Amino acid sequence: MVKFPDTLASARRALGSPVEIGLYSNSSERGMSVASAEMHYLSTARWLSVLLVTALSLLTPVSAQEGVPADGAVQGGGSDKDGSEGEASADPVERFFIRSTGDSGMLAQLYPHLAVWLEPEGAPRVLALVEREATSDPKGAVVVLADEGQTANEPLLEGIRRRLTKAGWATMTLGNDQVGPSLQLARQRMAGVDAAAAGDSSGQDEPVMIDVNDQAAEDLLQAHREEMNARLASAVAWFLERDYSQVILVGTGRGAVVVNEYLPAAPEKVTRVAWIAPEFEGLAPGELAASLGGLPVEFLDLYPSRSSGGAERGAAFRRAGITGYKALGIPLTGGPRALHSRAIASRLAGWASGD
Numbered sequence: 001m002v003k004f005p006d007t008l009a010s011a012r013r014a015l016g017s018p019v020e021i022g023l024y025s026n027s028s029e030r031g032m033s034v035a036s037a038e039m040h041y042l043s044t045a046r047w048l049s050v051l052l053v054t055a056l057s058l059l060t061p062v063s064a065q066e067g068v069p070a071d072g073a074v075q076g077g078g079s080d081k082d083g084s085e086g087e088a089s090a091d092p093v094e095r096f097f098i099r100s101t102g103d104s105g106m107l108a109q110l111y112p113h114l115a116v117w118l119e120p121e122g123a124p125r126v127l128a129l130v131e132r133e134a135t136s137d138p139k140g141a142v143v144v145l146a147d148e149g150q151t152a153n154e155p156l157l158e159g160i161r162r163r164l165t166k167a168g169w170a171t172m173t174l175g176n177d178q179v180g181p182s183l184q185l186a187r188q189r190m191a192g193v194d195a196a197a198a199g200d201s202s203g204q205d206e207p208v209m210i211d212v213n214d215q216a217a218e219d220l221l222q223a224h225r226e227e228m229n230a231r232l233a234s235a236v237a238w239f240l241e242r243d244y245s246q247v248i249l250v251g252t253g254r255g256a257v258v259v260n261e262y263l264p265a266a267p268e269k270v271t272r273v274a275w276i277a278p279e280f281e282g283l284a285p286g287e288l289a290a291s292l293g294g295l296p297v298e299f300l301d302l303y304p305s306r307s308s309g310g311a312e313r314g315a316a317f318r319r320a321g322i323t324g325y326k327a328l329g330i331p332l333t334g335g336p337r338a339l340h341s342r343a344i345a346s347r348l349a350g351w352a353s354g355d
Helices: 007-015 027-067 086-090 101-110 155-166 181-199 212-240 255-265 285-292 309-319 338-352
Strands: 115-118 126-131 140-145 169-174 247-252 270-276 298-304 325-330
Touching: 101 115, 101 126, 115 212, 126 155, 126 212, 140 155, 140 212, 140 255, 140 338, 155 169, 155 247, 155 338, 169 212, 181 212, 212 247, 212 255, 247 255, 247 338, 255 270, 255 285, 270 338, 285 309, 298 309, 298 338, 309 325, 325 338
Parallel strands: 140 169, 140 247, 247 270, 270 298, 298 325
Antiparallel strands: 115 126, 126 169
């Protein structure tokens, strides 16, 4: 324990005793001077106390930080060999779900046996997590694209991947970056342009004026589409290079839009497409059916059972004469989560096998 000297005594020694300060002409003057000196001692002592408290306050956080790790830090790979930390040792490795696709390096370190770095043409490399089929008779391959802002090991995708491999399907999961503010603004701008074009029927004979900002927004969206198409093309090629007979594409949330945009360029071994709680914002069911008509692909629409979107899309596909469309309502309470992975994987495997 550190002992600090008496502050008042230190002040006395620093300033000298009343006798050392000077000589006094009479006792009353001496008394007043002593009192004044004592007040001076107290004032000095008070200032020294403030300085000591300030010094201690500056030293205390440093000492605390040296012994306590920062919040959220992973210590020792998240495990405790002696089991003294119950919560850390009780969680399996699958509990480490990275929240940002920028943390792909951390995912690759946590799952080195699953990590595959794809090299899309003209785009940055991307991490995929791959589990090969766990049966002697492989049925094909599945590529599952996450919703925007989710990684390749988002809990729902992790559960689907693990269960599909047990059913004989080699499965790859891909993350989907959270779009930045510029891309969000571009989407909003182009949605407004499309709405204005659809609602304006009075100026058909007027010359078309191209807004420079509209063109910039369209260019930004096109660049994003090309990058995502390159990712899916690289994922499909990875399986085709390993002689899988068919590849199924699955998109969750807004990932369903990305899958649909890639389909015109997909190879013929991409025979099926599934959507999990798809979000086709700004795209009417009739427009969706028209954009996908004529493609040699079968569709599975796994929509939330409380939503009317699946029924509306089904009606639009029937009117368009598309027979390879099937809609199944699933009870996605609170949105697609890990607890729904069993039911979703079961429906995917049954549909893919023709059951």
